Amino acid sequence: MSDPLVSIRNLGLRYGTFRALEDVSADFSRGTCIVICGPSGSGKSSLLRCINRLEEFQDGDVVFDGASLRACRDLPRLRSEIGMVFQHFELYPHLSVLDNVTLAPRIAKGKPRQEAEETARRLLDRVGIGDQAGKFPGELSGGQQQRAAIARALALEPKLMLFDEPTSALDPEMIAEVLRVMRDLARNGMTMLVVTHEMAFAREVADEIVFMDKGRIVERAETARFFSAPTAPRAREFLDRILHRL
Amino acid sequence: MGFDWAVIHDNLPFLMRGLWNSVQLAAITVVLSFPLGCIVALGRISRRRWLRYPATMLVHALRSNPLILIVFWFFFLVPILTGRPVGDFASVLAAFVVFFSAYFAEIVRSGIQSVxxxxxxxxxxxxxxYAQAxxxxxxxxxxRSMTPSLATECVIVFQGTTIAYVVGMREFLHTTFLVTERTMRPVELYLFAALVYFVVCLAGSIFARRLEGKAGIPR
Known part of the structure; x- marks a missing residue:
């Protein structure tokens, strides 16, 4: 694995005395889609949030595209290269969908409004909600909101997309439309780290699965191998439970 | 004894000058102390201790003192510190801005924390x-979430202008009192004063409600 886009090195994160992440190391190459799964509280979201330093980790480092996050002096610029999609969408309720998407390109990157709006409309079309551009987030369904949030993240032309349980807050019938957009992104070569419980999505789209438990990566395997023969007992147990819950 | 409403009519220009001073004091206070309050509020929620501690102390110190004391403080101490008289309006205004910025800061802080x-x-x-966000x-x-509290605070600022009386500033209550002394018609004049305060505050809250309606966001 030469020249990984993200390289996590002995990462440690504590909240007070609770160790959310302990000695986590992993490399992720460009153009791959990695699904991170594991029981709740296992540190999946914390790991994602360390990668754009929404969490301030105490130990180790994350190297993104050759640059150390610990040494980073220009976080906004770094973050503008990493798109993030949240469980609860976090669209800005006081701005239209179009303004949600154009805000960061205009404010953070200084793009002229017209150019930003052209890009935004193209992205909204791509996620299938081009006709909703003038509406406010509150007027959209959950699935549409999450797709708008994906468009907002894509507007900065990120090198990496982080998805933090993007479908966990959605009704079942809306999950599919969001996953379709994500699948489309992965097929177009976007580097993606996805925290999700959607095992069908993982099996179909992910190149590799990372399984976490108690703040550590306990298994990492190619998707097919992970589902057919997980080596870590904890991963096997988790898979059994999540796949046979019906 | 009948009412003699002519005293109001006869002294209206003088009374209105007082009212104008009150309105000016209140308006300038709000315009200056609100942004100041925003800055203090950002200090209050900052992760940096050297910002958070002084901001918190300032807010607590100001909120635990009565406005009248702050007014005295500025009126008597500022000339000593600066070595020259500053005039009643300026000293009262400074006291008001500092005092109310603490209250605005708390409103802004809770507004920010509601997001x-x-x-x-x-x-x-x-x-x-961080600043852009x-x-x-x-x-x-x-x-948006703090509009009602802000409107209430503006009304309190306006009512608070009566305190400027104690250092002799010719605000509305003071001019009313002066006319009362001269005409011996306290009932009419103080009723009139009550009506004026009521109308100004009512206008303020109607204006605030309209602002609130405009700011309403679809959720």
């Missing part, structure tokens, strides 16, 4: 700086 943390994180994750995402939403 979900995820909003700030979403803004930061798209490459906005505050300016474009958090504060506009906070402002």
């Amino acid at each position: 979900r943390r995820g909003q700030l994180e979403a803004a930061l994750s798209t490459g906005l700086t 505050m300016r474009f995402i958090v504060l506009p939403q906070a402002l």
Whole structure:
């Protein structure tokens, strides 16, 4: 694995005395889609949030595209290269969908409004909600909101997309439309780290699965191998439970 | 004894000059202390201790003192410190701005904290700086949730202008009192004063309600 886009090195994160992440190391190459799964509280979201330093980790480092996050002096610029999609969408309720998407390109990157709006409309079309551009987030369904949030993240032309349980807050019938957009992104070569419980999505789209438990990566395997023969007992147990819950 | 409403009519220009002083004092106080309050509020919620501690102390110190004491303090101490008289309006205005900035700071702080943390994180994750995220995402939403409290505080500021009386500033209550002394018609004049305060405050709250309606966001 030469020249990984993200390289996590002995990462440690504590909240007070609770160790959310302990000695986590992993490399992720460009153009791959990695699904991170594991029981709740296992540190999946914390790991994602360390990668754009929404969490301030105490130990180790994350190297993104050759640059150390610990040494980073220009976080906004770094973050503008990493798109993030949240469980609860976090669209800005006081701005239209179009303004949600154009805000960061205009404010953070200084793009002229017209150019930003052209890009935004193209992205909204791509996620299938081009006709909703003038509406406010509150007027959209959950699935549409999450797709708008994906468009907002894509507007900065990120090198990496982080998805933090993007479908966990959605009704079942809306999950599919969001996953379709994500699948489309992965097929177009976007580097993606996805925290999700959607095992069908993982099996179909992910190149590799990372399984976490108690703040550590306990298994990492190619998707097919992970589902057919997980080596870590904890991963096997988790898979059994999540796949046979019906 | 009948009412003699002519005293109001006869002294109206003098009374209105007092009212104008009160309105000016209140308006300038709000215009200056609100932004100051925003800055103090940002200090109050800062992660940096050297910002948070002084801001917190300032707010507590000001809020635990009566306005009248702050007014005296500025009126008697500022000339000593600066070595020259500053005039009653200026000293009262300074006292008001400092005093009410503490109250505005608390309103702004609770407004900011009513905005979900995820909003700030979403803004930061798209490459906005903390200041930009505050300016474009958090504060506009906070402002909406704090409009009612802000309107109430503006009314309190206006009513508070009567305290300027104690250092001899010719605000509305003071001019009313002066006319009362001269005409011996306290009932009419104080009724009139009550009516004026009522009308100004009512106008203020109607204006605030309209602002609130305009700021209403579909959720």
